[in-house]
Amino acid sequence: MPTALNTWLARHAQTLMGSLGRIVQHPVATTMTMAVIALALALPLFFNVLLENSRAATADWNQAFELSVYLAKKAGTERAEALAKQLRARPDVARVRVITADQALAEFRESSGFGKALDLLDTNPLPNALVVTPSLAASTAEGTQALKVHVASLADVDTVELDTEWVQRLNAILDVVRRVIWLTGALLAISVVLVVGNTIRLDILNRRAEIEVMKLVGATDSFARRPFLYSGVWYGLGGGVGAVAVVAVATALLAKPIQRLIGLYGSQFQLSGLRFGTAALILCLSIALGWMGSWIAATRHIRAIEP
Amino acid sequence: MIHFDQVSKRYPNGREALAGVAFRIEPGELVFLTGHSGAGKSSILKLIALIERPTRGQVFINHQNTAAIKARSIPEFRRSLGVVFQDHKLLLDRPVADNVALPLIVAGVPRREIEKRMRAALDQVGLLGKERSRPLELSTGEQQRVGIARAIIGKPPLLIADEPTGNLDPDLALEIMQLFKRFNDVGVTVVIASHDVHLIDRLGARRIVLADGHVVG
Secondary structure, eight states, rough: OOOHHHHHHHHHHHHHHHHHHHHHHSHHHHHHHHHHHHHHHHHHHHHHHHHHHHHHHHHHHHHHOOEEEETTTTTTTHHHHHHHHHTTEEEEEEEEEEEEEHHHHHHHHHHHHHHHHHHSSSSSOOEEEEHHHHHHHHOOOHHHHHHHHHHSSSEEEEEEEEOOHHHHHHHHHHHHHHHHHHHHHHHHHHHHHOOOHHHHHHHHHHHHHHHHHHHHHTTOHHHHHHHHHHHHHHHHHHHHHHHHHHHHHHHHHHHHHHHHHHTTTTTTOOOOOHHHHHHHHHHHHHHHHHHHHHHHHHHHHHHOOOO | OOEEEEEEEEESOEEEEEEEEEEEEEEEEEEEEEEEESEEEEEEEEHTSSSSOSSSEEEEEEEGGGGGOOOOGHHHHHHTTTOHHHHHHHHEEETHHHHHHHHHHHHHOOHHHHHHHHHHHHHHHOOTTOTTTTTGGGGGGHHHHHHHHHOOOOOOEEEEEESSSTSSSSHHHHHHHHHHHHHHHHTOEEEEOOHHHHHHHHHTTTEEEEETTTOOO
């Protein structure tokens, strides 16, 4: 390696460690600055984790589009089987399950608790029905809609129900929530820049005399600015690590109750924590924000200090 | 080396510190700027170090018109200049070694060379062995010598000092002045602002006497 580059690297490394040493000398102030950054970043990050989990949880539901096809009363079991066979031949259909009127009644008797009341009925009021699952390729809003129209046009089909509206509403809500999280995140990111900027500004004012002397012996603005930029990087790194830690602890605390809650709905769902990639991204982001805040403050205030 | 051409300096508060000052200092000279406080000594040094700019007239350093030196080039310019202050302007939280080495550190000189030249500079002011001391552990005279070591470590052709003996008792003051004389002996141009007439008399160097912003002698 050329000596010039070596010297340059050594000097930067030295400044980097020097600024670390300096901010460690004021542990309370440093911790407070880092904590503010950590909390500002942890908030949107944590909501993002929850959002990602709700997406993961509802992803299954998105694909659970099923058509409930109720046949006319006059259509018997044979007709139901025939229709089922006809539908199974279609490429956009994955499965067709026949639920005969008797099966439906038996199931209803069992699950509803109206057994006694049902005994009073002379005839089975339920029609034969088919449950049609679209193929994976057709499991889109348009695909299922087209299938629904086709099935509804068949002879002996009374009604076709496609119960997806609530899933679409949920998705719309999640989209809004995601937008809100992004917006909050952007605002909090700006506040991180301001917090670091203000900390660095105070730092510079405290070391005004030193900067003056450095400029007097020929330091350029960028040389005088460098340690402050590194301080900003350290604040960012500390804050980022703090944010990741806060979110990790919060998710760990929530995992049990959420699992129990979802368990009550008969679903098996594991709350997934912060992914490694997201954590790494947050660290990079918070370092970048710290650097940005210190750059803005240091550039402005160091230029203003003249011996 | 230094040429002041009808230089006036009026500060934003309206005070006129210099009014049409003109003089020349040749390379290798040792010159004292004297006069009562407020006569304009410090203003002249500030104009030389580009801490201030003249309101009227021109200042030439080494045949270069300082008006042509842009803010961006000032750091480079100051590296060719050694400055000693009355109050030393040392960094109190850094050891002597760092204080002396500062001009080389900001200039990006490799570490090993800095180490060598820092010792040489301390040796020249008689403070070798005090590298690890903090400025406040030193006497006032020693602190001033640290300031001088910092000023000469970059081997500047021009050394300026503002009341370098202002806080020292006569014996120490003479010692410091003799130190400047030694640098002058090896070819460094030295300009010292001082109101200590007796001391200057003993050294017998050229004087530029100022009064109310004018050169009077």
